[in-house]
Amino acid sequence: xxxxxxxxxxxxxxxxxxxxxxxxxxxxxxxxxxxxxxxxxxxxxxxxxxxxxxxxxxxxxxxxxxxxxxxxxxxxxxxxxxxxxxxxxxxxxxxxxxxxxxxxxxxxxxxxxxxxxxxxxxxxxxxxxxxxxxxxxxxxxxxxxxx
Numbered sequence: 001x002x003x004x005x006x007x008x009x010x011x012x013x014x015x016x017x018x019x020x021x022x023x024x025x026x027x028x029x030x031x032x033x034x035x036x037x038x039x040x041x042x043x044x045x046x047x048x049x050x051x052x053x054x055x056x057x058x059x060x061x062x063x064x065x066x067x068x069x070x071x072x073x074x075x076x077x078x079x080x081x082x083x084x085x086x087x088x089x090x091x092x093x094x095x096x097x098x099x100x101x102x103x104x105x106x107x108x109x110x111x112x113x114x115x116x117x118x119x120x121x122x123x124x125x126x127x128x129x130x131x132x133x134x135x136x137x138x139x140x141x142x143x144x145x146x147x
Contacts, residue, residue, distance in 0.1 A: 006066045007073070009087045014098035023086060023104055033083045035110035037117035041101030043094050051136035055095040056144060061129040062091075072123050080116040082107045087120065089130060100132075 011019075020040070027033055046053045073085060083106040090100040103120050107113040124130075132144035 004070065006070050007087075008066065009069055009089050010060065010062065010065075010091045011088050013090060013092050014094045014100065015088050015090060015102045017099075019088075020099070020102055023102075027084070027106055030083060030106075032108060033106045034108045035113040036104065036106045037110070037113040039101070039103040039117050039121050040099050041121075042099050043096045045096035046134070048134070048136060048142065051138050051140070053096055053134045054137055055093050055098075055135045056100065056132040057093045057135060057141075058089070058091050058100065058130060058132050060089075060091060060131070065128045065130060068128055069124075072120065072127065076116050076120060076123075079119075080105075080107065080112040081109075082112060082116055085116065085120070087124065089124070089128075093135070 024036065027036065043056050044053065069087065073087075076082070076085065085106075086102070086104040088102040094100040101124070103117055103124075105113045105117045105120065107116070133141045134144050135141050
């Protein structure tokens with residue numbers, strides 16, 4: 001039985017374009033990979049009444065989130081023929097227009113990479129104890145609801 005290793009998926013603040021590009025570049029040497037699927041979640045500047053969202057402040061029950069993510073990761077690897085999977089979620093304030101969720105799956109063929117990426121997005125939003133407080137232009141806030 002292999003050792004259970006929890007990967008830290010959390011990044012402080014926004015996830016930079018440079019980090020995303022470097023993650024992609026690291027996979028060029030693996031010539032068994034034929035497909036990558038990438039999901040980038042970006043903070044929207046939604047209009048809420050008279051105010052606009054200027055950013056989202058993310059918090060999490062980190063220990064539980066990492067435990068749950070381990071289970072999700074194992075299930076998705078077992079279901080799809082993936083070469084690798086990377087998940088990064090922001091904690092703290094992420095301004096509107098910036099990336100707060102980066103999911104990157106790779107496999108020999110596109111269908112597995114795409115389906116795994118989609119399932120990861122849905123399961124992360126539904127199952128992980130991560131909350132977003134939308135910060136509005138008047139400095140008030142409201143808790144974000146996943147739809």
